[in-house]
Amino acid sequence: MSAPGLRVVEPVPVLRVRNLVKEYGEGDAKVRALRGVSLDVERGDYVAIMGASGSGKSTLMNILGCLDVPTSGTYLIDGADVGRLDERQLAILRNRRVGFVFQSFNLIPRMSALANVELPLVYGGVGQAERRSRALAALEQVGLSDRVHHEPNQLSGGQQQRVAVARALVTAPALLLADEPTGNLDTASTGDVLRILDRLSDSGRTIVLITHEEDVAEHAKRVVRLVDGEIVEDRRQAPVDGPPPRAAAR
Amino acid sequence: MNQLEILRFALRGLLANKMRSALTTLGILIGVAAVIMLVAVGEGSSRSIQQNIQRLGANTLTISPSFSGGGGGGGGFRGGPGDGGGNTGPRTQARQLSLADAEALTDRTLAPSVRSVSPVVNASSPTAAYGAASHTIAQFVGTYPSYFEAVNKPVAQGTYFFNDDVLAARKVVVLGRTVVTELFGTVDPIGKQISVSGVPFTVVGVLKETGSTGLQDADDLAVAPLPAVQQSLSGFGSLSQIVVQATGAGTTTTAQSEVTAILNQRHGITDDNPDYRVLNQATLQETVSEATGTFTVLLGAVAAISLLVGGIGITNIMLVTVTERTREIGIRKAIGAPRGAILGQFLMEATLLSLVGGLSGVLVAFLGTRFTIAGIEPVLVPSSVALALGVSVGIGLFFGSYPANRAAKLRPIQALRHE
Numbered sequence: 250m251s252a253p254g255l256r257v258v259e260p261v262p263v264l265r266v267r268n269l270v271k272e273y274g275e276g277d278a279k280v281r282a283l284r285g286v287s288l289d290v291e292r293g294d295y296v297a298i299m300g301a302s303g304s305g306k307s308t309l310m311n312i313l314g315c316l317d318v319p320t321s322g323t324y325l326i327d328g329a330d331v332g333r334l335d336e337r338q339l340a341i342l343r344n345r346r347v348g349f350v351f352q353s354f355n356l357i358p359r360m361s362a363l364a365n366v367e368l369p370l371v372y373g374g375v376g377q378a379e380r381r382s383r384a385l386a387a388l389e390q391v392g393l394s395d396r397v398h399h400e401p402n403q404l405s406g407g408q409q410q411r412v413a414v415a416r417a418l419v420t421a422p423a424l425l426l427a428d429e430p431t432g433n434l435d436t437a438s439t440g441d442v443l444r445i446l447d448r449l450s451d452s453g454r455t456i457v458l459i460t461h462e463e464d465v466a467e468h469a470k471r472v473v474r475l476v477d478g479e480i481v482e483d484r485r486q487a488p489v490d491g492p493p494p495r496a497a498a499r
Numbered sequence: 500m501n502q503l504e505i506l507r508f509a510l511r512g513l514l515a516n517k518m519r520s521a522l523t524t525l526g527i528l529i530g531v532a533a534v535i536m537l538v539a540v541g542e543g544s545s546r547s548i549q550q551n552i553q554r555l556g557a558n559t560l561t562i563s564p565s566f567s568g569g570g571g572g573g574g575g576f577r578g579g580p581g582d583g584g585g586n587t588g589p590r591t592q593a594r595q596l597s598l599a600d601a602e603a604l605t606d607r608t609l610a611p612s613v614r615s616v617s618p619v620v621n622a623s624s625p626t627a628a629y630g631a632a633s634h635t636i637a638q639f640v641g642t643y644p645s646y647f648e649a650v651n652k653p654v655a656q657g658t659y660f661f662n663d664d665v666l667a668a669r670k671v672v673v674l675g676r677t678v679v680t681e682l683f684g685t686v687d688p689i690g691k692q693i694s695v696s697g698v699p700f701t702v703v704g705v706l707k708e709t710g711s712t713g714l715q716d717a718d719d720l721a722v723a724p725l726p727a728v729q730q731s732l733s734g735f736g737s738l739s740q741i742v743v744q745a746t747g748a749g750t751t752t753t754a755q756s757e758v759t760a761i762l763n764q765r766h767g768i769t770d771d772n773p774d775y776r777v778l779n780q781a782t783l784q785e786t787v788s789e790a791t792g793t794f795t796v797l798l799g800a801v802a803a804i805s806l807l808v809g810g811i812g813i814t815n816i817m818l819v820t821v822t823e824r825t826r827e828i829g830i831r832k833a834i835g836a837p838r839g840a841i842l843g844q845f846l847m848e849a850t851l852l853s854l855v856g857g858l859s860g861v862l863v864a865f866l867g868t869r870f871t872i873a874g875i876e877p878v879l880v881p882s883s884v885a886l887a888l889g890v891s892v893g894i895g896l897f898f899g900s901y902p903a904n905r906a907a908k909l910r911p912i913q914a915l916r917h918e
Contacts, residue, residue, distance in 0.1 A: 311912050314833065315911075316832075316833055316910075316911040316912040316915065317910070317911075317912040336837075336838055337837055337838070340832070340835050340836065340837040340838070341835065341837075342835075343832070343833060343834065343835040343911075344834065344835020344836075345835070349833055349834070351833075351915075355826070355829075355830045355833070355915070356830075357827055357830055357831070358827075359511075359515050360511070368831070368834060369834040369835055371504050372831070372834065372835045372836045372837065372840060373835065374501075416834065420835075
């Protein structure tokens with residue numbers, strides 16, 4: 250991207266990971282889930298991290314989402330070193346910079362879709378009126394304007410996941426992380442969610458998603474393959490500043 | 500993230516489990532209501548006992564003969580035709596109370612704290628008759644006019660008898676309400692003549708009703724001049740009592756020592772074994788209020804235990820809530836809830852539970868203390884309300900902080916993995 254002689258100012262990557270190691274357990278039972286992963290993700294990229302179960306992809310995702318801490322290595326979001334942040338700053342980071350979509354949706358039960366989407370804004374200290382309009386806008390983006398007052402148990406899996414995507418988007422984070430977002434969904438719902446992700450990528454949002462399904466990975470601009478805690482393949486399927494491959498093909 | 504949002508989250512959390520929240524609140528409610536009501540009942544009974552004691556007379560000392568330590572318990576000191584000396588008992592030095600003793604107590608220089616002295620003889624349950632009606636009077640007292648004030652028995656109708664009546668040994672009598680009802684029914688008794696054990700007495704007054712104290716009917720009483728009673732009923736023997744009224748509430752103890760000194764001298768008593776005893780109304784009152792105070796504390800302590808149990812109920816429920824909602828805590832943390840917000844939410848839930856329980860407990864106690872409980876009118880003690888409410892909120896904060904802290908400290912990934 251920066252040819253010799255024609256040196257442009259390299260933008261700070263949204264994500265920069267260096268020699269990330271994560272170990273679980275002690276002594277003989279010690280498991281190395283990540284064995285020195287280094288990765289840069291630029292603004293606007295759409296990265297699919299692939300790997301069999303046990304390859305360490307979920308561990309990586311949890312560290313990227315600031316839900317877990319690495320044993321060693323550095324991790325920068327927007328140039329800020331996550332390892333040096335205290336509990337309070339980490340909470341702000343999770344709130345403002347990262348949107349997380351879980352495989353099992355993880356909506357809060359007995360709260361309406363709207364209240365669920367508003368929740369990150371509540372913790373972010375956004376006022377009531379603005380909170381409502383932003384949450385409604387996010388729900389409209391995922392096509393759920395007609396389900397605003399439904400509670401999670403009144404929504405289908407696909408709808409729940411779209412609420413979760415809206416919740417991840419509502420704070421306009423620098424990074425959208427999705428941990429097997431289609432893992433629990435049927436084909437039709439999978440299509441819905443992937444179309445939303447494609448559209449978000451097309452509008453310039455940075456997305457990192459985890460999957461073990463090839464046809465989900467085909468939607469990404471870049472595919473990173475993880476085996477036993479190490480990156481074994483890093484393949485680009487479409488340029489960073491272009492549309493995602495499936496959206497372009499359509 | 501402001502306090503109002505935390506309050507809303509807490510309310511939503513509580514309302515999600517209405518039954519559970521209601522039962523936990525009930526525990527605190529019962530605790531708080533029990534503390535306030537039992538303390539009120541204790542206070543109420545203490546006051547009623549003190550009122551009863553005060554009704555017996557203010558600032559009075561009652562001196563009665565005592566045969567303790569000796570074997571001379573035989574000679575009935577309730578009057579009767581005694582032989583006057585009391586010297587016939589095995590304890591030769593034991594002497595009965597005499598009219599001369601009573602007169603000695605009126606000495607202004609030796610006993611300056613004594614306001615009045617009323618010698619008392621009791622005629623043993625004489626039968627009074629008026630027309631066809633007859634009644635056995637439980638207490639027929641012969642005494643001086645000062646007796647009425649000393650033992651706090653005002654006349655409601657008619658008059659007292661006077662010193663003249665005493666000097667002349669006139670056969671006049673002031674009756675208690677029970678005697679009047681038994682003998683006269685609805686007829687006005689004033690000026691009528693009744694016969695007591697065959698001796699005619701003229702009724703001059705009726706005592707104000709005092710109500711019964713304990714087993715005895717305090718209104719089943721007749722009071723007549725001392726010599727009249729001695730002449731006709733009890734004989735000129737010893738006195739059954741001497742009632743001494745002190746000059747004021749502060750001087751009863753001084754009066755007691757003065758009286759003791761005079762009587763010791765007159766009876767020739769040098770050791771600590773006098774042949775009379777002095778009952779001090781003030782000391783009695785102190786002793787009784789000490790006893791009832793202990794009683795109130797005991798009741799309060801029992802109630803406090805139920806409050807504590809209620810508090811443990813809150814801890815239990817909060818622990819269950821935290822465990823049950825660990826995933827939710829994980830989700831909230833994953834989308835950026837700071838530790839303070841989680842801590843605040845669960846602390847607020849615990850505090851709300853105890854506050855709502857405490858306030859409704861106060862309400863129940865307010866309602867409950869308006870009724871008479873087991874014959875006692877409860878008296879609400881404001882400090883017990885403040886204490887019970889304060890303790891219940893304190894319990895909520897204290898017992899809620901452990902589960903709340905545990906929730907707030909969870910790492911997001913630990914909480915999310917929790918099933």
